[in-house]
Amino acid sequence: MVKARSAGSRLLVDDAQVVRASALDVARQAGVSSATVSRVLNSPERVDPHTRARVLEAVRQLRYVPHGAARSLRSRRSWMIGAVVPSFEYALYARTTSALQRRLNAQAYSVVVAEHHYDLAKEMSVAAQLIEHGVDAFMFVGLDHAPELFALLEEHQRPYVLTWGADPRSPHPNIGFDNAAATHAMARHLIALGHRRFGLLSAEPQHNDRARARGAGLRRALREAGLSLDARHIRYAPISLRAAEAAMSELLMLPDRPTAVLGTNDVFGVGALLACRRLGVRVPEDISITGVDNTELGETQQPGLTSVATPIVEVGSAAAEHLIARLEGRGWERCLSLPVQLVFRTSTGPAPKLRRSMR
Amino acid sequence: MVKARSAGSRLLVDDAQVVRASALDVARQAGVSSATVSRVLNSPERVDPHTRARVLEAVRQLRYVPHGAARSLRSRRSWMIGAVVPSFEYALYARTTSALQRRLNAQAYSVVVAEHHYDLAKEMSVAAQLIEHGVDAFMFVGLDHAPELFALLEEHQRPYVLTWGADPRSPHPNIGFDNAAATHAMARHLIALGHRRFGLLSAEPQHNDRARARGAGLRRALREAGLSLDARHIRYAPISLRAAEAAMSELLMLPDRPTAVLGTNDVFGVGALLACRRLGVRVPEDISITGVDNTELGETQQPGLTSVATPIVEVGSAAAEHLIARLEGRGWERCLSLPVQLVFRTSTGPAPKLRRSMR
């Protein structure tokens, strides 16, 4: 690469720009000092309108782009926010990230994303990497995280917000919804339909508070109805259609298989539908299937998957608001719980044994 | 915030760390100079194993995290890569980004993502924002971009690679697949099944080379078969199930509606299936429907959506390889075209008029 600029030379408008223009170049072009250029960009009201116009014209001519690293080094703010999510598959967390980004971009923040593929140690290391890159604040998914992660955030004084879960008693700021209430309501609905034998299809609950809370909601509803969940009717699997379908197939082979199977998200629900389809089990006549998160994947199945609509987009916007408020020194809430809503479709119906008597 | 460090004081291991440790702190702790600390971190082989061990121990004790902004400012590399995609919805581009990130993270790069929602002016402005943040290189989706974008990249000497399209004659490095060939092959398949009246469901082709190429592939196959595409059988719509369903409903209302409708991606294909379902049109008996990209959304429909598998994950990995090679000064190819493959499911069948004679 050619070094086109020699010490003291002026970078004229029509120069071949092999080196990017600096604030000093802009200053010379406008006949002011670099301090004034900085002021025009960061606190324009503190500079005379005429000089301001001259500077902005020079900025335009030289197509000056401030050097973010230098700015960050000096001002100790990078205007970057880290979003650390489990995965982009199935567009679940991606939709939250997208909403976060939309809101933050409007305030000139950029979003740096990283996936950890449901590995909390990996989550810790990507967060460290992002801190090194200087991100000002973080959004994480879920309430379960490595203690070392919180220590790291504390040590580096980085604001953060946990999402996709809501716990008023948590010491960590969180914005989400009541995962247990979602499945609790769903289970009550199924119990009212006469179901007594339930199955659960879930992600591994260890280190995954969403899966754990969603399972707990089901268990609580059953307990309240004097029922219980047979351990043989529980299957944990990775979050993928294939794995969910395989797990559901196992449940269907059981001699006393459940009449209602609750998936802790729509991927499990749809995987269950696929298994039923392949094995010739009729839904909802023979068995009822439900999901959580109300995705288009579930909505478009036949039968349509009964699910719980979770406010995953709103969570992203609210997380952005929260972080902006903190970075600007404004007040903020420690916990925000947004409502969920059951969405009834045709994958649920009366329990088989009771069909006749309920008609 | 308390300033815990006074000039010249040593930051001991058990100090309350209110200020993050700097390379100088590590150097003092290890009894070396800050330059040696830098060397241990950036070219460890150039430092004596004993000193290296002492430095690393100090790094560990002080939980030192290098200051990325200072490093970027000095070394003129940020170790950040920008990934600018149209959208995260439907996990299409998200899967490519995810693969890119997986590969780049392994080389200590972080990925900064931004969406432009199919707006090339917005794309230009987010790219400028990312340059300001100092990203070293870019991945973009598609071959169509604002000329100003390329000027900006050129001016700032940022390597970039275009993806999801392959054009050997393009001056811009690109990694993707032959979008026209995908729909061309699909159309030939449908023609062989006896179809003569085709419909096209597509994203707005202006400024969207994928949509344009996919439409062109269909047109070419028809031309080669002595057929043509009736303008009334073409519908452009935003990429969403709702919009696709509405557009398809219009086609179905036509007196001489097509017997085969090609969606330029699976979202259009599934939207078309939904419209048929709602209006009681049988697939594939009354009409054949196809998509592109072979998503699980299409795969799980009934009937399963015939589609074209595009190597969107491989494109992400290859893009990462390409950028790493360039950033490390190694050689690289200007164009890489990966193969696509038809995936036959049950949304396609013989054209209605020919059913009897073909059996």
Add this chain to the structure above:
DNA sequence: CTGTTAGCGCGTTCAT
């Protein structure tokens, strides 16, 4: 193999 020195580009004093 290691230390000294200088400066990356900006924002922020403190002057005027």
Add this chain to the structure above:
DNA sequence: ATGAACGCGCTAACAG
């Protein structure tokens, strides 16, 4: 309202 001078934390260049 504007300019001069300094330093953020790090790494490249050079010397030893």
